[in-house]
Amino acid sequence: MAQMPYIAAVDAGIHQEMRRDPNVLYFGQNLATTENHEFVAAYGHDRVRVTPISETAEIGIAIGAAMAGFRPVVELYMAEFMLVAMDQVVNEAPRFRYMSGGQVKVPLVLKAGYGFTAGWAGQHTGSLTALFMGVPGLKVVVPSTAADAKGLMASAIRDDNPVVFLHHYMLTLEHGEVPDGEHLVPLGKAEVRRAGGDVTIVATGWMVPRALAAAEQLAKEGINAEVIDPRTVAPLDLETILKSVDKTGRVVLVDQAPRHASVTAMIAADIAEHRFKALKAPVVQVTAADTTIPYSEPLEAYVIPDEARIAAAVRTVLK
Amino acid sequence: MSPQPPSAERQIWILTQMLRIRTFEERVKRTFTEHVGVIRGHTHLADGAEASIVGSLSHFREGDAALATYRCHGYPLVLGSDPKAMMAEIYGRADGLCKGLGGSMHLTDVKRGFLGTSGIVGAGIPHAAGAAWAAQIRGKGNVVLCFFGDGASKQGAFHETLNIASLWKLPVVFVMENNGYNVVTTSAQEDANAAAGEPLSVKAKAYAMPGVTVDGTDPLAVYTTVGEAIERARAGQGPTLVESKVYRLSAHGNIIAPPGVPLHYPEHEAIAVFGKREEYEAALRGDPVPRFRGILIQNGTLTSAKADELSARIASEMQEAVTFALKSPFPKVESALENNYA
Numbered sequence: 001m002a003q004m005p006y007i008a009a010v011d012a013g014i015h016q017e018m019r020r021d022p023n024v025l026y027f028g029q030n031l032a033t034t035e036n037h038e039f040v041a042a043y044g045h046d047r048v049r050v051t052p053i054s055e056t057a058e059i060g061i062a063i064g065a066a067m068a069g070f071r072p073v074v075e076l077y078m079a080e081f082m083l084v085a086m087d088q089v090v091n092e093a094p095r096f097r098y099m100s101g102g103q104v105k106v107p108l109v110l111k112a113g114y115g116f117t118a119g120w121a122g123q124h125t126g127s128l129t130a131l132f133m134g135v136p137g138l139k140v141v142v143p144s145t146a147a148d149a150k151g152l153m154a155s156a157i158r159d160d161n162p163v164v165f166l167h168h169y170m171l172t173l174e175h176g177e178v179p180d181g182e183h184l185v186p187l188g189k190a191e192v193r194r195a196g197g198d199v200t201i202v203a204t205g206w207m208v209p210r211a212l213a214a215a216e217q218l219a220k221e222g223i224n225a226e227v228i229d230p231r232t233v234a235p236l237d238l239e240t241i242l243k244s245v246d247k248t249g250r251v252v253l254v255d256q257a258p259r260h261a262s263v264t265a266m267i268a269a270d271i272a273e274h275r276f277k278a279l280k281a282p283v284v285q286v287t288a289a290d291t292t293i294p295y296s297e298p299l300e301a302y303v304i305p306d307e308a309r310i311a312a313a314v315r316t317v318l319k
Numbered sequence: 320m321s322p323q324p325p326s327a328e329r330q331i332w333i334l335t336q337m338l339r340i341r342t343f344e345e346r347v348k349r350t351f352t353e354h355v356g357v358i359r360g361h362t363h364l365a366d367g368a369e370a371s372i373v374g375s376l377s378h379f380r381e382g383d384a385a386l387a388t389y390r391c392h393g394y395p396l397v398l399g400s401d402p403k404a405m406m407a408e409i410y411g412r413a414d415g416l417c418k419g420l421g422g423s424m425h426l427t428d429v430k431r432g433f434l435g436t437s438g439i440v441g442a443g444i445p446h447a448a449g450a451a452w453a454a455q456i457r458g459k460g461n462v463v464l465c466f467f468g469d470g471a472s473k474q475g476a477f478h479e480t481l482n483i484a485s486l487w488k489l490p491v492v493f494v495m496e497n498n499g500y501n502v503v504t505t506s507a508q509e510d511a512n513a514a515a516g517e518p519l520s521v522k523a524k525a526y527a528m529p530g531v532t533v534d535g536t537d538p539l540a541v542y543t544t545v546g547e548a549i550e551r552a553r554a555g556q557g558p559t560l561v562e563s564k565v566y567r568l569s570a571h572g573n574i575i576a577p578p579g580v581p582l583h584y585p586e587h588e589a590i591a592v593f594g595k596r597e598e599y600e601a602a603l604r605g606d607p608v609p610r611f612r613g614i615l616i617q618n619g620t621l622t623s624a625k626a627d628e629l630s631a632r633i634a635s636e637m638q639e640a641v642t643f644a645l646k647s648p649f650p651k652v653e654s655a656l657e658n659n660y661a
Contacts, residue, residue: 025452046456049487057445057479064449064463067434068384070456072449092442094659096435100427101418102658104435136659160661 001177009146009178010111010167011038013153014073016182018043024157025065028075028111029053055085059110063093063162066108071157079114079128079166093162094137105160109153115206115256116169117304121295127257127288129204132164133233133266139163139187140234144208146176148231151185159187168205188235192244196224199314200244202267203254204230207305211254214310225314233263238270245271249280250317254305259287281317286310322546324539325377327620331629333377333538334611334621337369338630340393341608342637343402347392347409347423351573354645357410358573362423363390367536367568368496370607373397374541375464375494375563378549379432382459386447387466389424389438394466398431402640412647419650420658441467441474444493448484451491451558462490462552464545469519469562470501473509481526481560488557492548495519495560496535498567503588523560535563536607566602 004012018024018039026032027049032040039048051058055076062072076082082089089110096104115127132140141156141163143149149167156163193208194215203211208229215225226244230237245251251271253264264285271283289303325333344364350357365372372393376385379398387394392409396402400416408415409423417427424438434450437443447465454461471477472495484491497519499506506513512521523530529551533544541563548559570587585591589599615621621629 052479052482052486054479054483056442056476057448057483060442060445060476060480061449061452061483064386064434064446064451065453066449067446068450068453070453087439087442088445091439092437092446096427097661098658099417099421099425100429100435101416101420102661103417103427103429105661107661139660 002180003175004146004178005172006146006149006174006176007167007172009149009176010153012178013150014157015042016150016154017071017157018047021071022047023070025070025072026075027051027072028058029077031075055081056088059085059088060092062108062110063088063096063106066106067096067104071107073109073111073157076110076112078116078124079112080123080126082110082112089132089164090135090138094135097161098137106162107160109156109163109165111165111167113169113172114166117256117293117300118170119295119297119300122292125293127205127255129166129233130257130261130263130266133263137161138234139232141165141187141232142204143167143231144171144205144229146174146178147183148185148191150178151183152187152231155184155187158184163187166205170206185231187232188237190228190230190237190240192226192240193229194225194227196226197247198224199226199250199252199317200241200248201225201227201252201254201310201314202230202241202264203227204233204263205256207254207256210305210307211310213307214314217307217311218314223314223318236267241267242271242275245275246278249278251279251283252286252310252313252317253283254286254310256288256304258290259285260290262287281319284313284317286313321543322378322550325542329377330539330615330620333373333542334615335629335633336373336397337538337608337611338633339396339402339636340369340372341366342633343396343405343640344392346406346637346641348569348573350641357645358423359411360422362409362573363571364567364569364573365390365393367498367602367607368565369393370538370611371494371496371535371541371563371565374538375466375545377542378546379464380461382432382461383463384432384434384450384454384461385464385466386434386443386450387436388440388443388468388471389436390468391424391426391436395426395428395431395433398428398433400426400428400431400433402637403643406640406644407647410644410647411649412644413650414643414647418654418658441471441476443467444471444476445480447491448480448489451484451489452487454490455487460553462492462549464492464494466494466496468501469495469497469499469506469510471495472519472522481523481528481558484558485526485528488555490552490555491558492545492552493558493560494545495562496565497562498565500567500571500588502571503592505593518562520560520562528558528560530560530562532562532564535565536605536610538607538611566605568603568606
């Protein structure tokens with residue numbers, strides 16, 4: 001085990017796979033501009049390249065290289081930059097296997113940060129996870145710990161499908177224990193971060209540490225919360241969530257996105273359909289306010305779910 | 320460096336492939352009236368572009384790849400795909416090339432190097448560049464042929480990709496089939512170069528790559544021009560933009576079922592929208608398929624009896640394709656849920 005920041009763990013996952021598989025490519029903007037760049041030095045310019053600011057071509061080139069047998073990882077920096085190339089993400093990459101009747105595979109990873117609510121204002125702070133969640137053919141990964149960042153990145157690269165890998169900017173420098181050597185975390189398997197029997201809290205990304213902090217606060221009041229981190233929202237490990245609901249009968253869903261663009265809206269619908277009779281109280285969602293993210297610090301804090309709002313929601317469902 | 324002109328035998332092969340595309344697509348078009356409702360949605364014909372398609376693909380080697388658009392019936396036929404499986408795909412049947420999941424716009428035959436087609440204008444251009452990057456890394460001298468229309472050259476995907484392809488010296492040839500119309504809009508109405516009277520190949524200049532315009536109705540001219548671009552790409556000298564000027568002899572898309580509700584024009588837009596019957600009839604007089612047939616007969620490469628025999632053989636090949644496709648069962652409905660994920 002080594003202590004390392006979350007973002008270094010993402011890189012460790014890419015290194016792990018580039019070392020073992022010469023077909024893994026890594027490219028994007030402002031990447032590999034000198035011979036000393038760690039990925040260029042290790043793997044050479046055939047496999048590691050800088051691109052112009054051309055998201056449509058970057059993602060499209062990844063699709064073509066993937067169809068021709070390679071495993072490209074595209075460094076996109078910010079999730080919003082994918083919006084420039086939404087056709088390639090939503091209507092090209094996940095379509096080719098299907099439309100060809102299974103003749104091609106499109107194994108690629110679109111790596112982007114999201115949720116940078118640290119004064120980045122309206123266009124660089126979005127939590128766009130749910131945009132990609134419902135696209136058949138895509139997988140969507142949202143690690144919340146350094147260990148998962150490495151293991152999920154490695155699994156995303158090994159997966160034979162297009163994967164949107166969203167690392168949370170607010171977790172960038174959070175340190176965590178990361179297994180040495182080969183480390184893989186399966187896609188589609190939720191992690192119970194904290195076991196508890198009174199209430200189920202589901203959260204992803206930066207909302208996971210906030211949910212855990214709320215759970216600690218509630219424990220002092222004698223409330224024992226279970227915190228589930230789905231880790232990938234497509235595929236979604238609904239089974240682990242429903243099992244917890246069977247146990248607790250009370251649910252709080254936390255998402256940094258506005259309500260109708262949230263992953264929690266989808267999870268709430270699934271819980272209502274499959275566990276209506278197990279519920280002892282209505283499901284409560286704690287989401288961002290329905291607004292563009294403001295720049296000014298107190299305003300930004302006001303619209304994003306925090307520990308106090310999560311704890312308050314738990315108290316509501318326990319009433 | 321120019322490629323050697325094609326042998327007499329190869330020229331007969333070129334005519335054969337042109338006739339196969341034309342005949343196959345005539346059967347697609349006839350299906351709309353002879354077997355009403357059998358083709359769903361949209362089909363787009365390449366009639367008028369056969370010389371360009373076959374001339375370009377004449378240089379295709381093992382390990383090369385081609386990618387195209389929703390107007391995609393011609394390429395796989397030339398590359399060796401089975402017309403029976405192609406027609407079954409267009410009819411949405413179990414024996415279809417893509418198991419009935421893709422249809423007319425998304426024919427794919429990976430085993431023969433036909434990697435895929437995007438129905439979104441311009442979106443497939445970067446895919447070709449990605450496949451060319453793969454070829455560059457593998458270093459075996461393979462190339463990728465990227466086919467698209469004039470309309471696509473106004474998409475960001477075109478400009479972004481040509482820039483990177485030139486920068487990285489990717490082994491790709493961009494074949495722009497300029498048929499003069501983006502659906503019902505003329506090139507001069509939507510393209511600054513066309514409006515200024517310039518060939519569209521001048522766009523290559525912005526990306527420091529050669530740009531050439533060729534008569535896409537002349538298969539031998541295309542053979543030479545695209546052949547030069549391919550040799551350049553195989554030699555590691557990077558991409559070329561070829562503007563291949565053709566005239567689409569049908570309307571943009573075929574009539575959509577139910578019959579009697581023509582969502583597209585039964586005649587070419589030159590007539591249906593612009594009233595330019597003479598423009599269309601001139602194009603028809605220059606139809607590349609009978610013209611090339613005439614040339615080969617005139618210069619003694621082929622006798623007219625042999626040419627008739629060829630046409631008859633192809634007619635029966637495509638009749639078999641229709642018969643086969645009509646008999647092929649529909650896929651099991653549950654197969655709609657397969658192949659989303661590998």
